[in-house]
Amino acid sequence: MSMKLGFVGTGALSSAIVTGLKSLPGETTPVVISPRNEAIAAGLAARYRDVRIAADNQAVLDQCDTVMLAVRPQIAREVLKELRFRPDHHVISLIATIPREEIAGLVAPAAQVGKALPMPMIARRQGSTIICPPDPIVATFFGRLGGVIEVEDQSEFDALSVVTATYAGYFRYLDTIHAWVSSQGVPRDKARDYITNIYKALADAPDTAPDENFMHLAQDYATRGGINEQVLREMTERGTFEAFAESLERVHRRITGE
Numbered sequence: 668m669s670m671k672l673g674f675v676g677t678g679a680l681s682s683a684i685v686t687g688l689k690s691l692p693g694e695t696t697p698v699v700i701s702p703r704n705e706a707i708a709a710g711l712a713a714r715y716r717d718v719r720i721a722a723d724n725q726a727v728l729d730q731c732d733t734v735m736l737a738v739r740p741q742i743a744r745e746v747l748k749e750l751r752f753r754p755d756h757h758v759i760s761l762i763a764t765i766p767r768e769e770i771a772g773l774v775a776p777a778a779q780v781g782k783a784l785p786m787p788m789i790a791r792r793q794g795s796t797i798i799c800p801p802d803p804i805v806a807t808f809f810g811r812l813g814g815v816i817e818v819e820d821q822s823e824f825d826a827l828s829v830v831t832a833t834y835a836g837y838f839r840y841l842d843t844i845h846a847w848v849s850s851q852g853v854p855r856d857k858a859r860d861y862i863t864n865i866y867k868a869l870a871d872a873p874d875t876a877p878d879e880n881f882m883h884l885a886q887d888y889a890t891r892g893g894i895n896e897q898v899l900r901e902m903t904e905r906g907t908f909e910a911f912a913e914s915l916e917r918v919h920r921r922i923t924g925e
C-alpha cells in the first residue's frame with residue numbers, strides 16, 4: 668500500500684525515521700518535510716530523491732496523507748492550532764508528553780490519530796517503536812524499521828515509555844566500569860572494546876534463554892560466594908536498585924502529568 672508521508676518538525680527524530688526508512692532496499696515512499704530545521708531538511712532532501720521540503724507546515728499537510736508530528740512539546744499546541752487537517756489525514760504524534768486525546772482535539776477533523784514512540788536508533792533500523800492504539804498501517808511502517816510494540820491503552824504506553832528514560836543511566840554504569848578498569852592502567856580502547864563486546868553478548872542472553880526472567884538471569888550469574896554475587900549484594904544493600912526504581916516512579920509521574 669502506498670503512502671504519502673509528511674513530517675511537521677524536521678529535527679533529530681524525523682531525520683532518524685527518514686534515514687531508517689530510506690535505508691530499506693528499493694524504498695520509494697514519497698516524503699515531504701517541513702522546512703525547519705533548515706540544515707536537517709536540506710540534508711535529507713539532498714540525500715534522498717523521494718524527500719522534498721515543503722514551503723511550510725500547511726504545505727506538508729496538503730501534500731501528504733500520513734503525517735508525523737515531531738515538534739517539541741512546548742510549541743506543539745501553538746503550531747497545531749494554526750494548521751488545517753483533513754478528515755482523511757492519518758496522524759501519528761511523536762510528541763512525547765501530550766496525550767493522544769489532546770492531540771486528537773488539536774488535529775480535528777482528522778479521525779485517525781495515534782501516538783508512536785520511536786527511538787533515535789531507528790536510523791539504523793534498530794529498537795522497537797511503541798504505538799498506541801494498535802494500527803496495522805503504522806505497525807507495518809515501524810515494524811520494518813526495528814520492530815513495533817502495539818499497546819491498547821495510554822497507561823500501558825506511558826509505563827513502557829519509562830524504559831526510554833534509562834539509557835543515560837545505562838551508559839553511566841558502563842562508564843563506571845570503564846573508568847575503573849582504565850584507572851588500573853589498561854589502555855582505554857582495550858577496556859572499551861572488551862566491555863562493549865561482553866555487554867553485547869549479555870544483551871543477547873534473554874533471547875538465548877527465552878523462558879527466564881531477568882532476575883533468573885541475574886541469579887544464573889550470581890554464583891554463591893562469587894564476585895557477581897558480591898557486586899549484586901553490595902549494590903542491593905546500599906539501596907542502588909531501590910533508588911533506581913524510585914526514579915522510574917518519578918519519571919512516570921512526570922510523563923503522566925500526575
Ligand SMILES: NC(=O)c1ccc[n+]([C@@H]2O[C@H](COP(=O)([O-])OP(=O)(O)OC[C@H]3O[C@@H](n4cnc5c(N)ncnc54)[C@H](OP(=O)(O)O)[C@@H]3O)[C@@H](O)[C@H]2O)c1
Binds near residue numbers: 703724761786
Ligand atoms: N529525540 C528523541 O529521542 C525523541 C524520542 C521520543 C520522542 N521525541 C519527541 O519527538 C519530538 C521531536 O523531538 P526531536 O528530538 O526531533 O526534537 P528537535 O530535534 O528539537 O526537532 C524539533 C524540530 O522542530 C523544528 N521546529 C521549531 N519550530 C517549528 C515550527 N513552528 N514548525 C515546524 N517545525 C518547527 C525545530 O527546528 P529549529 O531547529 O529550526 O528550531 C526542530 O528541528 C518531540 O516532541 C519529542 O518529545 C523525541
